[in-house]
Amino acid sequence: MYDSGKVIIGLAVFACIFLFPFLYNRGTAAPQPKPSLDTPAIKALSEKKCVENTRFMITTHMQFLNDWRDQALREGNRWYVNSEGKKVWISLQNTCIKCHSNKKEFCDKCHNYAGVEPYCWDCHYDPNGSKL
């Protein structure tokens, strides 16, 4: 092999750089976030229930919010009838956030953990009001 010295040193440097983040973070796995749901509005509820059941909201809220958005904005249908037949006004700003007013806990904890950055708050108001 020509220039074996340089090649091997180069490979070693590459391996070090490549493996560094894995070795550096070894054993420090971020614990699964446990967001707190407590807000004054939720505490005041007699029955602590979102528009659909918790399991569904955890796994499907992304799709669910997109559907709400399209229904309200594109189809002009502002009422959502949930699985129990209860009518809910479709609005992120005026329905969801009325209860879930703790964005840092409720939204950011899991989104940061999962490394996702939804662009909701570029236009809708952060209920904590820090960003405007």
Place this chain on the structure above:
Amino acid sequence: MSMDRRKFLKAAGLTTLVGLGGKGVFELLRPGAVEAEMAHESHGHDKHHEQEAGPKVRWAMLIDVMALNKEKIEKIVHTCHYLHNVPNWGDPKNEIKWIWEDEYEHVFPDSYNEYNHILEGLPFLLLCNHCDNPPCVRVCPVQATFKRPDGLVAQDYHRCIGCRFCMAACPYGSRSFNWLDPRVQLKKEMAHGRKLNKQFPTRMRGVVEKCNFCVERLAEGKQPGCVEAVPDVMFFGNLADPNSNVRKILKERISLRRKLELGTKPSVFYLI
């Protein structure tokens, strides 16, 4: 499979015949079938047109130009801009326009009459015309702007990619582009006492926006904000209903619409 020249020419000739007289061949094999199929197609189209020709709701706005004055205009613009958190950049380059004032000769450049000065100097309020045949909708490559069944030309900021085709297409200059983050300006204005309407979101940098005919208020059964602010000057109603308030007024008063020759069929009428 082998084929001599004679057989090949026969097959080719036959195929050409079928190709040239396709309908004739079908006619030979299944008489009447093609016509029936075509008639069915066009009938289907007719049905579609009928539906389009007669919507149940078509929102329209009437502005009484003779009853407008500086004070009322200020009130209207302020109400609209407060309700929708429209920033006031104070600079025409970044200006966001939902409802604004202009002069007769700019509003109706096609009907300006140099020998008649009756309409000159009157205040005209401009906003999105919510055209029946909106050119902005036709050019939008992502269907971010679209016409709702009730005639509103809506804008979906989630989908807008900021290409500004709609701004080029709109003959009324009703659309504005957010060159800068509107929240920056809103924050500055808030420092000087401006209030935000927390029921309605802001926009972000890079999207086109315009008057939405207060679609969020219509959904709640309310009138548009501007109409509510000056109910004696502006009227809002259903153009498709012959007994509606707007149709009654239009029957009695002379009204103008902007650039009718373009065929956009605006839904905003100026009463004079």
